[in-house]
Amino acid sequence: MARKTGLTGWLTPVVLTLWVGALWMTAITASVLFQTIADRQLAGLVAGKLFTIVSYIGMASGLWLLLQRLAGEGFSALKQGLFWVIFVMWVLVLVGEFGIQPLLAQLKASALPNDVMQSVFASxxxxxxxxxxxxxxxxxxxxxxxxxKSS
Structure with missing residues (x-):
């Protein structure tokens, strides 16, 4: 990503760092939760909350990075790999948060009062x-x- 002065000069790398750092830290934290907490439902609940937070960070960060690239490069940004990598990441966030997560929540709700992993919905x-x-x-x-690539 091109170095610029002013707001985008420092904000863009901060936004990218926040998003990617949150992704990796949440993955590590979820793993630790399941290794540490004996109650898998509780570990899953806490991990789910963390994944939701990182999804919203990703939605905002991805939108900022996409708009910043379009503002800085115009339509030529559409010819750049960096733009499309950000776009794919952003779409993955949206699909995960608004497509897959509601489906998982519905399967959990359908299994109640049992744990979803002890139900017909486990598979x-x-x-x-x-x-x-x-x-x-x-x-x-x-x-x-x-x-x-941006360093």
Whole structure:
């Protein structure tokens, strides 16, 4: 990402750092939660809250970074790999938060009063949780690539 003075000169790398750092820290924290807390439902609840927070950070950060690139480069930004990596990350955030997460929540609610993993919905939950995990890891890896390319 091009170095600029003024607001975008310092805000853009801060926004990118916040987003990618939050992605990686949340992944690490979720792992620690499941290793530390014996109650998997409680660990999942806390991890879910963290993933929601990082999703909103990603939505705002991705939008800022996309608009900043368009404002700075005009339509030629659409020809740049950095723009499309940010766009893919942003779409992954939106799909995760507004597509996959509500589906997982619905499966959990349908299983009540039992834990979803002890219900007939366990297989579907595992499948969609796996899709969410893969999408999240792709987002993390693309974010790491962005940080490397923008330095």
């Amino acid at each position: 579907r939950f595992r499948t969609w949780h796996g899709v969410a995990s893969i999408a999240y890891m792709v987002e993390c890896l693309l974010g790491l690539w962005l940080v490397i």
